[in-house]
Amino acid sequence: MREHQDFSGLEKSQLVETLTTHQQDVRNYAYYITGKQDWADEITQEVFLKAWKALHLFRQESSLRTWLFTITRNVSHDYRRKCSDKRIWLETTTLRYIEASPSAENDFFKNNDKKTICKLVGTLPSGFQDVFVLDANYERSMEEIAHILQISIGTVKSRLYRARRKLSTSLVNEGIQIRI
Incomplete structure (x- = not known):
């Protein structure tokens, strides 16, 4: 097990800058989990407040970004539980489309397909949604997903396989x- 990361050599402004380089990713991930921009903004603030207060506990067992994603996931799920709104939205721009040639018609159908895909991802069980979004949209490794969700790599693989099968x-x- 690695020792706690030493941030003492950084000035306060450098430390804040280091944390906030991940601000947009944290906000986007919170938005994907909650489906609400105002919640995502609140969650982002809370995540960075929690991270700042717990920075002395951060160990280099993962990247800073992965640690922030773990905090984001936990805070976002707390918000969802409080309001029992379990919608999740997935920006599907990273999904690979099969199309013969680009055209206005294909673009129209692709945009309609994205709405349908978002809706279908929202019907997956919560554990499948989390794994699928982290894989498809954030392109996180199996190890990073396991760390963020605090589950085994085998569970990540199983859930991802089952999520893809259900979505397909x-x-x-x-x-x-x-192709998903």
Whole structure:
């Protein structure tokens, strides 16, 4: 096990800058979990407040970004539980579309498909949603996902496989052809 990371050599402004380089990622991840921009903004503030207060506890067992994602996930799920709004939205720009050639018609259908995909991801069980979003949108490694979600790598692989299988079936039923 690694020792606690030493931030004592950094000036306060450098430390704040180091943390805030991940601000947009934290906000986006909070938004994907909650589906509400105002919540994402509040969650982002709370995440950085918690991170600042607990910085002395941060160990280099993961990257700073992964640690912030773990805090973001926990705070976001607390917000969701409080308000029992379990919608999740996925920006699907990173998903790979199968299309013969680009056209205005394909662009139209692609945008409609994104809305359908977001809706379908929202129907997945929470554990599947988390794994799928971290993999498909944030391109996190299996190890990072396991660390963020505090589950084993085997569980990550299983949930990702099952999420993809469920989504593939649902997408075929919707007439959408993409690789996930």
